[in-house]
Amino acid sequence: MKKDTVTITDNATGKSFELPVTRGTMGPRAIDISRLYRDHDFLTFDSGFQSTASCSSQITYIDGEKGVLLYRGYPIDQLAGQSTFLEVAYLMINGELPTAAQLEDFQGNIRRHTMIKESLKGFFKGFYHDAHPMATMVAVAGSLSAFYHDTLDIHNPLHRELAAYRMIAKMPTIAAASFKHSISEPLIYPKNNLSYCGNFLHMMFSLPSEDYQVDPIAEKALDMIFILHADHEQNASTATVRLSGSSGANPFACLSSGITALWGPAHGGANEAVLRMLSQIGSIDQIPKYIAKAKDKNDPFRLMGFGHRVYKNYDPRAKLIRQMCHEVLNKISGTGDPMLELAMRLEEIALNDEYFIERKLYPNVDFYSGLIYKALGIPVNMFTVMFAIARTVGWVAQWMEMISDPDQRIGRPRQLYTGSQQRDYVPMKKR
Ligand code: CMC
Numbered sequence: 320m321k322k323d324t325v326t327i328t329d330n331a332t333g334k335s336f337e338l339p340v341t342r343g344t345m346g347p348r349a350i351d352i353s354r355l356y357r358d359h360d361f362l363t364f365d366s367g368f369q370s371t372a373s374c375s376s377q378i379t380y381i382d383g384e385k386g387v388l389l390y391r392g393y394p395i396d397q398l399a400g401q402s403t404f405l406e407v408a409y410l411m412i413n414g415e416l417p418t419a420a421q422l423e424d425f426q427g428n429i430r431r432h433t434m435i436k437e438s439l440k441g442f443f444k445g446f447y448h449d450a451h452p453m454a455t456m457v458a459v460a461g462s463l464s465a466f467y468h469d470t471l472d473i474h475n476p477l478h479r480e481l482a483a484y485r486m487i488a489k490m491p492t493i494a495a496a497s498f499k500h501s502i503s504e505p506l507i508y509p510k511n512n513l514s515y516c517g518n519f520l521h522m523m524f525s526l527p528s529e530d531y532q533v534d535p536i537a538e539k540a541l542d543m544i545f546i547l548h549a550d551h552e553q554n555a556s557t558a559t560v561r562l563s564g565s566s567g568a569n570p571f572a573c574l575s576s577g578i579t580a581l582w583g584p585a586h587g588g589a590n591e592a593v594l595r596m597l598s599q600i601g602s603i604d605q606i607p608k609y610i611a612k613a614k615d616k617n618d619p620f621r622l623m624g625f626g627h628r629v630y631k632n633y634d635p636r637a638k639l640i641r642q643m644c645h646e647v648l649n650k651i652s653g654t655g656d657p658m659l660e661l662a663m664r665l666e667e668i669a670l671n672d673e674y675f676i677e678r679k680l681y682p683n684v685d686f687y688s689g690l691i692y693k694a695l696g697i698p699v700n701m702f703t704v705m706f707a708i709a710r711t712v713g714w715v716a717q718w719m720e721m722i723s724d725p726d727q728r729i730g731r732p733r734q735l736y737t738g739s740q741q742r743d744y745v746p747m748k749k750r
Contacts, residue, residue, distance in 0.1 A: 325350055327359075345380055356733070364735045368553075369628075373730070374561060378411060378716050379552040386632035390550060391415070399639050404545040404709070405429060405515050408487060411550060411716040426515075432488035433509035433518065435496070436466055443500040452497040452704045453582045459493050460486075461575030468569055473722055482570045483715045490708045491515070495522030498701055516541040519708070524696065537695045540647045541705075544688055547636040548706055550713030551629075556580040556587065560714040561721050565730040570718055577714045578707050584623070587706040590685040590692070592623040594658075594699050603664050614674045624686030625669060626678070636684040644687040651694045659690055 323340040336359055339351045349372050355361050365371045380389040388395040391410050398407055409417045409425045417425060442459050467485065472478045496506045499522075507522045517533040520541065525531030551557070559580040563573040581587035600609050612620040627634055648659050666682050669675045685706075692702050721727055 323348070327361075343375065346382065362733050362735065367628075368558070373553055373558060374721065376552065376717065376720060377414065378720060379550045379713070381552055381629050383627070383629035383631050386630060386635045388551075388635045395547065395635055396639055399543050399546050402546065403514075404542045404549070404712075407546050407549055408712040408716075411712055412483060412719060428484045429488045429515065430511040432485045433492055433511060435489055435492050439463075439466070440496070440506060443496055443506070446500065448501055448503055450501065452494070452501060452701055453578065453588075453707070455497040455500070456493060456704055456707060457575050457578050457582070459497070460490070460578055461572050463489065463571035463574075464569040467571060471569065473567065473570065476723065479570075479719055479722060483719060486570065486574055486711055486715050490711045491519040492522060494701070494704045494708055495519060497704065498523055498698070501700075514538060514542070516545065520695075534651070536647060536650050540643055540691055540695065543643055544640065544691060544705070545709040545712075547640055547684055548688075548709035550710070550716065554586065555583070556710060557713055557717050560718055562730040564718045564721055565727065567729075570715075573718060574711065574714060577710070581707055581710060582703055587685075587703045587710070589623055589683070590689040590702040590706060591699055593662075593686055594689045594693060594702070596623045597658055597661055597665075600661060600665070603661055606661075606665055606668055609665075610668060610672060614672075622665070622669060622675075622680070624682055624689075625675065626680040627683045630681065630683065631679040633681045634683045637682050637687060640684055640687040640691070641682075644690050647691050647694050656690075656694070658693065662686070662690055 322337075323342070324337040325340055326335050326337050328335045338355065340348050341351045342348050352363055355363065363371070378391060380392070381387065390398060390407060391414055393410070393416075398410075402410075405426050406417060406422055408429075409422060439459065439462065442462055443455065446455050446458075463485070467482065471482060473482075492509055499506050505527055507525055507527070509518050510521055511518070513521055513533060517538045520533050520537055521531055553561075556577040556579075560573045560577040563576040564570065584592045596609075600606060609620065609622070612618045613622045613625075644659070648656050666686070669680070669682075674680075688705075689699070689702050692705060693699070697705065
């Protein structure tokens with residue numbers, strides 16, 4: 320049988336060598352270049368990792384051309400339609416769907432860890448009321464490493480499991496506390512008889528002085544959005560968590576590094592940027608002006624919520640969330656929300672414009688998530704925080720997969736050096 324290899328010919332020297340080709344269960348084959356530098360004195364250059372698999376993983380599969388997203392083999396639409404966020408979390412971490420007893424046990428473990436230490440509450444007071452909640456999240460999530468460090472052995476699977484429960488359970492509590500601090504309201508304790516999303520809504524919107532009823536539509540919508548955002552293979556924040564974790568760093572510190580990477584407008588910050596963009600556009604008659612700006616290479620303006628590094632087809636999550644968006648807006652804020660009308664018109668115009676068609680720029684999941692959050696009364700600066708709560712499940716699952724891999728090594732990318740050749744130091748007087 321023919322060996323699965325590729326042959327590289329160095330035209331400068333006329334020499335050829337073979338590189339092994341490796342296969343996953345689905346998706347493109349990968350050229351194994353791990354010995355390329357050692358054996359052949361070559362590096363590969365791939366700015367932005369457009370053709371580089373940085374690890375092997377069994378968690379999430381994406382086919383960007385066909386618009387497919389699978390978690391542990393299950394299509395995202397089946398999970399979003401039939402599962403719950405915590406069941407998906409179990410699936411992500413453990414690899415299989417839980418039985419009823421396993422799910423009950425898992426949910427119980429999450430519930431047990433929703434509280435944060437009383438002394439941690441002091442951290443929030445250190446922030447000015449106008450601090451961006453993502454800044455607070457980066458700091459407070461990272462500070463959990465101070466509470467759980469010496470007692471945590473990442474090489475012990477039970478310790479890893481406990482860290483996973485803590486991260487998934489405490490993120491909504493920290494997120495809601497960041498919000499409450501920013502509006503000078505008392506921090507609300509979790510209520511463990513509520514669902515994961517119901518509890519989050521309770522901590523966000525209730526007051527100690529009043530009764531609060533969780534809206535089931537809001538609870539369901541949030542649960543589905545969280546499922547859609549739970550993982551997305553090696554995106555910038557997940558790759559950051561893996562890279563930080565590869566050095567053996569504390570997992571809560573790794574979580575904080577993931578939140579940091581997520582914050583940028585090209586990644587998780589896009590949902591916030593979409594709403595700001597829609598406000599900036601203001602009305603339907605202004606759309607052509609902004610489409611022209613987006614197409615102008617000399618103008619930094621981009622249509623936020625359009626385009627994706629991996630999906631060169633409709634984002635499968637966007638299809639599901641678009642439907643949910645209409646449902647929520649009809650049931651919660653009534654029809655005729657001018658922001659939604661503006662968004663739908665923008666979507667239609669962009670989808671029929673040659674520039675966007677040619678570049679396969681479709682609306683992504685964040686084009687719609689912000690509109691739903693707005694309808695649920697979640698402030699714009701909390702949008703990326705919502706993404707962070709959901710993605711914590713993916714970060715945790717990927718971190719656990721990496722640490723439990725016996726072949727795991729510290730991540731250490733190389734570079735193509737383009738600086739000065741070696742030169743001698745010039746004393747100040749001679750410069
Ligand atoms: N508006 C206008 N033009 C765009 C856009 C956009 N949103 N996105 C890409 N382009 C153009 C870009 O100018 C380039 O044109 P040309 O080939 O003529 O130079 C072409 O499309 C390819 O773009 P790219 O920058 O090479 O694509 P990328 O894969 O590096 O970037 C992206 C992907 C998501 C960063 C980018 O599409 C973008 O900035 N989108 C807006 C921000 C956004 O919605 N981000 C959320 C991503 S989904 C959530 C997540 O998973 O984090």
